[in-house]
Amino acid sequence: MSDLPRTQHIIASGIVAGVGLAVAYVSYTQQPSEAFVFPRLIATVFVVLALWTFGKAVLGRTKVGNGLSARALTNIAPGLIVALVYIFWAAKGLGFYTATTLAFFILVSLYDPAPHGQMRSWIRRLILTAGFWAVMYALFAQVLNVFTPREIFF
Numbered sequence: 001m002s003d004l005p006r007t008q009h010i011i012a013s014g015i016v017a018g019v020g021l022a023v024a025y026v027s028y029t030q031q032p033s034e035a036f037v038f039p040r041l042i043a044t045v046f047v048v049l050a051l052w053t054f055g056k057a058v059l060g061r062t063k064v065g066n067g068l069s070a071r072a073l074t075n076i077a078p079g080l081i082v083a084l085v086y087i088f089w090a091a092k093g094l095g096f097y098t099a100t101t102l103a104f105f106i107l108v109s110l111y112d113p114a115p116h117g118q119m120r121s122w123i124r125r126l127i128l129t130a131g132f133w134a135v136m137y138a139l140f141a142q143v144l145n146v147f148t149p150r151e152i153f154f
Helices: 004-029 031-061 070-094 095-113 119-143
Strands: none
Touching: 004 070, 070 095, 095 119
């Protein structure tokens, strides 16, 4: 029973490493190749760090806490559901910017401790989301000049 936190860490870091490997594979095999230059860089760094973390967990060299409690799992479950919907449907179905902005707004709404019954908190969430969208667009489209699909908004 005392090995449960270590086992949880191995499983979690293994899943993250697997997802990282899948994302890296996609970024290196999809066409047009120039559209995936920036994602390749990010995916490669992500995979290296994820595999490093997984290796440390397997070797028992990672400092682990008390494991993942049922309460903590309940707290992160809505975010995991949003992430899965985003990855497997929304990003492709709605377009990158629209889906990312919508996912960001939903996550902020779910995890913001401000009361949901007050108009002021919703206005703040909308302003925060608009700022996020502006920074994301400026970073990818303007600063990095990253290729974006034609259907970036819808």
